[in-house]
Amino acid sequence: MNGEPIRVTLPDGRSVALPAGSSAATLAAEIGPGLARAALAASVDGEIVDLNRPLADGAAVRLLTERDPEALGVLRHSAAHVLATAVRELVPGAGIGFGPAIDDGFYYDFDVPEPFTPDRIEAVERLMAEVVRSDHPFERRVVTKEEARELFADDPLKLERLEELGDDEVITVYRDGPFLDLCRGPHLPSTGRLGHFKLLSAAGAYWRGDERRRMLQRIYGTAFFRKKDLRTHLHRLEEAKKRDHRVLGRRLDLFSIQEEVGQGLVLWHPGGGRVRRVIEDFLRDTLVEHGYEIVYTPHVASEELYRLSGHLDVFADDMFPAMDDGGDRFRMKPMNCPHHFMIYRSRTRSYRDLPLRFAELGTCYRYERSGTLHGMLRVRSFTQDDAHIFIREDQIADEYNRLLDLGDRLLGVFGYEYRAALSTRPEKAIGDAAVYDDASDRLAGVLRDRGLDYELDEGGGAFYGPKVDILVTDALGREWQGGTFQLDFLMPERFGLDYVGADNRRHRAVVIHRTLLGSMERFVGGLIEHYGGAFPLWLAPEQVRILPVSEQWTESARELMGRLRAEGLRAELDDRDTLGYRIRAAETMKVPYMGIVGEREAEAGTVSVRMRGAGRKQVAMGRGDFVERLKDEVARRALG
RNA sequence: GCUCUGGUAGCUCAGUGGUAGAGCGCUUCCUUGGUAAGGAAGAGGUCGCGGGUUCGAUCCCCGCCCAGAGCUCCA
Secondary structure (H helix, E strand, O other), X not given: OOOOOEEEEOOOOOEEEEOOOOEHHHHHHHHOHHHHHHOOEEEEOOEEEEOOOEOOOOOEEEEEOOOOHHHHHHHHHHHHHHHHHHHHHHOOOOEEOOOOEEOOEEXXXXXXXXXXXXXXHHHHHHHHHXXXXXXXXXXXXXXOHHHHHHHOOOOHHHHHHHHHOOOOOOEEEEEEOXXXXXXXXXXXXEHHHOOEEEEEEEEEEEHHHOOOOOEEEEEEEEEEOOHHHHHHHHHHHHHHHHOOHHHHHHHOOOEEEOOOOOOOOEEEXXXXXXXXXXXXXXXXXXXXXXXXXXXXXXXXXXXXXXXXXXXXXXXXXXXXXXXXXXXXXEEEOOOOHHHHHXXXXXXXXXXXXXXXXXXXXXXXXXXXXXXXXXXXXXXXXXXXXXXXXXXXXXXXXXXXXXXXHHHHHXXXXXXXXXXXXXXXXXXXXXXXXXXXXXHHHHHHHHHHHOOOOEEEEOOOOEOOEOEEEEEEEOOOOOEEEEEEEEEEXXXXXXXXXXXXXXOOOEEEOEEEEXXXXXXXXXXXXXXXXXXXXXXXXXXXXXXXXEEEOOHHHHHHHHXXXXXXXXXXXXXXXXXXXXXXXXXXXXXXXXOOEEEEEOHHHHHHOEEEEEEOOOOXXXXXEEHHHHHHHHHHHHHOOOOO
């Protein structure tokens, strides 16, 4: 090697001298043979690079092994290249789109004449294994734009991408064996380092994510360094599938969606109805405690109302088509706001009246595009736990504090962890920017003062006002929308929402649109998955199932059921078949408690209590104690 | 809406160019069972809908509807 030796620093502060032109691989070898084997890539001055890139003098270098989280992204992106290598072998002329690492794995988009069927995916997977066995090194090369144009002359997708690169950008290509790709990298040293991978699915995806452009075929996969991690991940996917609210909704007889009724229209069966009723009762009581007024408004409105609100212009496509009787035109309501505004406007309001909080479990109708519908989570008719709060500008901070209190109370009851996100003024905001920013600052102040962990979405607010979103994390670690508190300076203008101030002059009110749970459909759908169908006692559609050991004891069992029901508990009796059969049935239906009554229990006036999922671990207890225990668990809304 | 894959009994699914099967569930009978499926019999289907090809279509072809995966969208 020519030139002066270089020095690089390690994370522990140590400085190492290396010959000029040395790479991170040389460094690893210098430190030890174990590290030389384990090193996969390097972080150089904070940038992740290939192991064989030459190091600059004075660089801060951290060698990445499979223990470093950053290495997983490198692995997965390399896996994507291996996938493309395999696809090119199967379909030589395949166009190559993008192939990034994503949260749980990677994908690659291909322009191929035939879509990928499951057996072709398997074939691709086998070819990938061969690419890994061949252990092709990933070779990086810097090229000029002109060279790149020649290299990718036969791939219009790559050429298009290439033309977008600025003239001062360094263009790199990577080769692994036969496959050459326009790519920024970095990559593993060679394809042989790709550990454990699996192709998961194929689906169409628009080129550049633009629905007006051609559709490519996307293959999804995942990859891990260790077999165990891959297995765990696949197992988690299986678990998520088992918790699918659509599957559980059928099995537990909670709801259905039927072709004859219509797409995206949910039928709540008695079981789902019970869950919903309990939540609604709890919600309504809590709202009244928190100073809300309950209002009711019709499901349809004259089109004029949405002309006034401005929604008709912008969102007509997402509304159900108009009902026209030759004179007036009516629409199913896509939101409750205008109705609530009209209630506010129905009389002169004093500053003393504010805040005024109108809450409604308001059923709305939105004509969502068919491909977006999904079980209970994305539907065309849904009931929002909606409210509109009318306040003075000086009440913003105070009201947001109350909202966050309320959110905290509600979400905690369901066992959700949550965090907040604040969205501030976008470019297209209307009205006085200073008012918008001042409001955002006050919201940020509220979040800070509460010590709440929040994320800032700069410019993510609506054009009419900033908002605070609550994001909840469920039992599988997935994040859901868990409420949104949206400030609105526009609608008060459009609807003339005023109040008379202490100065006896008219002032403009400020509106907060807010939901806590979102919609009953989405919330209950989410809860089904959160609990895996095993609802805590207070929410369970059926709380206790009484099982007489034989017909002889049915009378005694019925007496117990009567006592439970008299206390408002949802108890059923099952005297169908053998005891073992019925225990199995109750377990499958995820009933929290079974009360078994046979000779011993009937004579002693007790009941043998078997808890969901606890198998034969059961206790005999007095019937009064049993009733009290359940009542207490319900009253505490225990999560079980 | 777009791409692909599907649609057969209440559910999960097998199957065939000559109008159809299993398991579970349901009904009835026998069994009176002590902790995750006791036994038997029976009912139940316009094979998503509409066209076409064919002597004959659940099966092949076309269109539509619906579902699933993904994309796009989500006031």
